Amino acid sequence: MAIGEEVSNKQIILKNYVTGFPKETDMELVSSSIKLKVPEGSKAVLVKNLYLSCDPFMRPRMSKPETESYIAGYTPGSVITGFGVSKVVDSGYPDLKEGDLVWGMTGWEEFSLISMPETLRKITFTDVPLSYYTGILGMPGLTAYAGLFELCSPKKGENVYVSAASGAVGQLVGQFAKSIGCYVVGSAGSKEKVELLKTKFGFDEAFNYKEENDLVAALKRCFPQGIDIYFENVGGPMLDAVLLNMREKGRIAVCGLISQYNREKPEGVFNLFCLISKRIRMEGLLVFDHWHLYPQFVENISKSIIEGKIVYVEDIVEGLESAPSALIGLFSGRNVGKQVVLLARE
Amino acid sequence: MAIGEEVSNKQIILKNYVTGFPKETDMELVSSSIKLKVPEGSKAVLVKNLYLSCDPFMRPRMSKPETESYIAGYTPGSVITGFGVSKVVDSGYPDLKEGDLVWGMTGWEEFSLISMPETLRKITFTDVPLSYYTGILGMPGLTAYAGLFELCSPKKGENVYVSAASGAVGQLVGQFAKSIGCYVVGSAGSKEKVELLKTKFGFDEAFNYKEENDLVAALKRCFPQGIDIYFENVGGPMLDAVLLNMREKGRIAVCGLISQYNREKPEGVFNLFCLISKRIRMEGLLVFDHWHLYPQFVENISKSIIEGKIVYVEDIVEGLESAPSALIGLFSGRNVGKQVVLLARE
Ligand SMILES: NC(=O)c1ccc[n+]([C@@H]2O[C@H](COP(=O)([O-])OP(=O)(O)OC[C@H]3O[C@@H](n4cnc5c(N)ncnc54)[C@H](OP(=O)(O)O)[C@@H]3O)[C@@H](O)[C@H]2O)c1
Ligand SMILES: NC(=O)c1ccc[n+]([C@@H]2O[C@H](COP(=O)([O-])OP(=O)(O)OC[C@H]3O[C@@H](n4cnc5c(N)ncnc54)[C@H](OP(=O)(O)O)[C@@H]3O)[C@@H](O)[C@H]2O)c1
Numbered sequence: 001m002a003i004g005e006e007v008s009n010k011q012i013i014l015k016n017y018v019t020g021f022p023k024e025t026d027m028e029l030v031s032s033s034i035k036l037k038v039p040e041g042s043k044a045v046l047v048k049n050l051y052l053s054c055d056p057f058m059r060p061r062m063s064k065p066e067t068e069s070y071i072a073g074y075t076p077g078s079v080i081t082g083f084g085v086s087k088v089v090d091s092g093y094p095d096l097k098e099g100d101l102v103w104g105m106t107g108w109e110e111f112s113l114i115s116m117p118e119t120l121r122k123i124t125f126t127d128v129p130l131s132y133y134t135g136i137l138g139m140p141g142l143t144a145y146a147g148l149f150e151l152c153s154p155k156k157g158e159n160v161y162v163s164a165a166s167g168a169v170g171q172l173v174g175q176f177a178k179s180i181g182c183y184v185v186g187s188a189g190s191k192e193k194v195e196l197l198k199t200k201f202g203f204d205e206a207f208n209y210k211e212e213n214d215l216v217a218a219l220k221r222c223f224p225q226g227i228d229i230y231f232e233n234v235g236g237p238m239l240d241a242v243l244l245n246m247r248e249k250g251r252i253a254v255c256g257l258i259s260q261y262n263r264e265k266p267e268g269v270f271n272l273f274c275l276i277s278k279r280i281r282m283e284g285l286l287v288f289d290h291w292h293l294y295p296q297f298v299e300n301i302s303k304s305i306i307e308g309k310i311v312y313v314e315d316i317v318e319g320l321e322s323a324p325s326a327l328i329g330l331f332s333g334r335n336v337g338k339q340v341v342l343l344a345r346e
Numbered sequence: 347m348a349i350g351e352e353v354s355n356k357q358i359i360l361k362n363y364v365t366g367f368p369k370e371t372d373m374e375l376v377s378s379s380i381k382l383k384v385p386e387g388s389k390a391v392l393v394k395n396l397y398l399s400c401d402p403f404m405r406p407r408m409s410k411p412e413t414e415s416y417i418a419g420y421t422p423g424s425v426i427t428g429f430g431v432s433k434v435v436d437s438g439y440p441d442l443k444e445g446d447l448v449w450g451m452t453g454w455e456e457f458s459l460i461s462m463p464e465t466l467r468k469i470t471f472t473d474v475p476l477s478y479y480t481g482i483l484g485m486p487g488l489t490a491y492a493g494l495f496e497l498c499s500p501k502k503g504e505n506v507y508v509s510a511a512s513g514a515v516g517q518l519v520g521q522f523a524k525s526i527g528c529y530v531v532g533s534a535g536s537k538e539k540v541e542l543l544k545t546k547f548g549f550d551e552a553f554n555y556k557e558e559n560d561l562v563a564a565l566k567r568c569f570p571q572g573i574d575i576y577f578e579n580v581g582g583p584m585l586d587a588v589l590l591n592m593r594e595k596g597r598i599a600v601c602g603l604i605s606q607y608n609r610e611k612p613e614g615v616f617n618l619f620c621l622i623s624k625r626i627r628m629e630g631l632l633v634f635d636h637w638h639l640y641p642q643f644v645e646n647i648s649k650s651i652i653e654g655k656i657v658y659v660e661d662i663v664e665g666l667e668s669a670p671s672a673l674i675g676l677f678s679g680r681n682v683g684k685q686v687v688l689l690a691r692e
Binding site: 235239254257265267271274276279280283284285286289 | 581602616
């Protein structure tokens with residue numbers, strides 16, 4: 001591989017807009033070619049993609065756009081985009097040079113020409129797995145951090161509940177909350193995940209929501225005194241059950257509603273009267289509002305990782321051809337920890 | 347009427363727990379008698395009730411208690427209680443004496459023996475109608491004030507929407523928001539009320555929600571740029587329509603959900619995904635949290651009333667026997683402005 005060379009470039013494209021649960025066949029592996037050189041005079045950057053991130057928000061981008069969204073949808077026939085870790089092959093952008101490692105929005109393909117290189121972040125700290133920049137040191141990490149600390153102002157001794165707790169975001173929310181002395185309970189969709197929560201991530205309690213036929217009772221059991229902070233990842237009936245179990249002056253960070261992403265029409269939420277009787281505050285979170293916290297965040301968390309104060313579980317599949325099934329696996333809970341696709345080690 | 351005299355005391359009692367819409371026959375006028383004297387050694391206060399307040403939160407108190415609530419329910423066979431303006435007849439409480447005017451929780455009866463006189467507030471400013479202490483200078487006034495200013499932090503030029511806008515709380519929210527330079531739209535359930543909003547209360551726009559078959563479109567028409575602040579009084583489909591019309595970083599004060607109070611099962615709310623995409627904050631309000639603001643509030647608002655900077659519309663019916671129908675009228679929107687029952691002028 002040399003600069004200027006024309007090489008083949010495998011890509012994952014969206015075949016059609018998706019309705020309902022996404023299927024592998026909604027995406028397609030195609031082969032094109034790419035010249036390993038930034039066009040003359042352009043400030044673009046040409047990168048080799050090393051790790052791709054599978055994130056739940058990619059699902060709404062696959063739907064036919066109906067209402068305006070905070071993020072553009074995918075176009076059928078075009079390559080899927082998402083977060084990833086990449087290595088610069090050629091650069092027209094003064095701040096980046098060949099060999100630099102970066103993370104940010106890239107394409108689901110072997111090589112990408114990135115026309116807005118200012119959106120990439122240079123990776124300087126490399127004493128951790130590079131894939132961490134799709135997770136704990138990337139977008140999900142900052143999501144967990146901002147959602148918990150900025151939106152919920154947790155205090156020592158408060159009761160924190162996290163849904164989808166073993167996932168990319170959830171495992172961090174729980175550990176962050178424990179680190180400041182909260183009582184933390186998480187839920188997840190398998191026995192294995194529940195074990196992880198209790199042993200690896202140090203949650204005080206955990207339960208498999210799929211095995212509870214009364215979510216209200218399950219939460220009551222784990223939180224006899226009620227919930228102060230709910231980190232909402234799933235939505236739907238779980239939110240209703242949580243509302244009934246919240247304490248006065250409770251806070252809910254609405255991070256994601258993954259149980260609703262594949263539905264044609266969302267499920268209703270019925271217990272909003274609890275907001276009044278318990279003066280609950282519920283606030284939507286978008287990590288994009290909080291990028292200014294990233295430099296400080298990455299410094300602190302890198303330190304905690306090195307010191308072993310925080311752990312991170314990833315679920316890594318190999319090869320671009322595995323990416324579609326890894327992505328759709330998020331919606332059946334097949335991933336254990338942060339779902340990553342490894343394309344190349346460097 | 348002399349202290350110590352035994353007099354007849356008409357009362358309104360709850361006959362049975364209410365399900366669905368309350369009916370006049372759920373309450374009953376009975377006659378008992380009362381001695382106009384505080385029992386020896388008691389710190390209670392005996393008052394003559396002048397004005398009774400009809401408030402929506404009295405409806406949930408009529409239901410059979412199922413979940414714990416922030417306020418105790420009524421007991422069938424017992425007198426209805428609620429806010430009112432009263433005159434002290436006899437007092438065992440050092441801070442109150444015969445002839446003092448007070449407002450606070452009292453009974454739906456001619457005379458009440460109030461065993462917790464510390465919950466009463468002495469009325470010192472009497473240059474306004476005394477009935478105002480059930481409304482603008484009472485609980486609904488502070489509700490409007492705290493909900494708007496404490497929960498929503500309105501800024502000049504922001505777009506504010508109020509539902510049930512001509513009512514006890516709503517008419518004040520609109521005027522408060524106008525006073526600091528917001529663009530204000532209200533909705534109400536009749537042509538007459540919509541006229542009031544636009545002419546008397548100075549709302550920029552108003553609409554009759556009963557005549558709109560598409561609430562989303564109605565709000566879009568009134569708020570082409572979207573809503574920054576929603577003062578929520580009604581709930582249900584209106585909340586869903588508002589969510590779609592909110593702007594980024596919008597705030598919703600959840601004050602009441604009157605459209606749900608008579609339902610066996612609440613309606614679902616479907617558009618909570620907007621909380622995330624628009625980073626909306628939604629927060630429940632209970633006026634009881636904000637009593638510490640009352641002294642300052644009453645001082646400022648009294649001044650505004652005297653200076654004609656704020657107006658207040660009341661709907662006053664006469665006689666205790668009219669109280670049940672006045673109360674249930676809240677749920678069909680029969681009241682135009684704050685619903686008050688006049689028992690005696692002094
Ligand atoms: N607002 C933001 O800026 C932002 C940023 C990042 C992520 N998010 C949101 O945060 C949430 C978690 O994201 P993540 O990256 O950490 O994903 P993740 O948890 O690593 O993976 C998704 C997990 O969701 C669970 N799940 C899937 N379908 C579900 C359903 N119907 N009901 C309940 N749980 C279900 C599955 O775990 P189980 O086995 O436990 O079911 C699955 O493993 C998502 O809602 C995502 O959209 C938001
Ligand atoms: N959280 C607190 O501390 C607190 C304190 C006071 C009041 N509140 C709440 O604030 C809200 C307004 O109270 P208020 O005292 O000012 O009452 P109000 O507005 O004076 O009277 C109630 C009004 O609600 C409207 N309404 C009735 N049923 C409705 C329905 N199904 N859909 C839409 N609107 C309906 C009617 O007006 P239309 O003709 O416009 O339909 C009716 O006139 C209530 O929800 C109440 O519970 C809360």
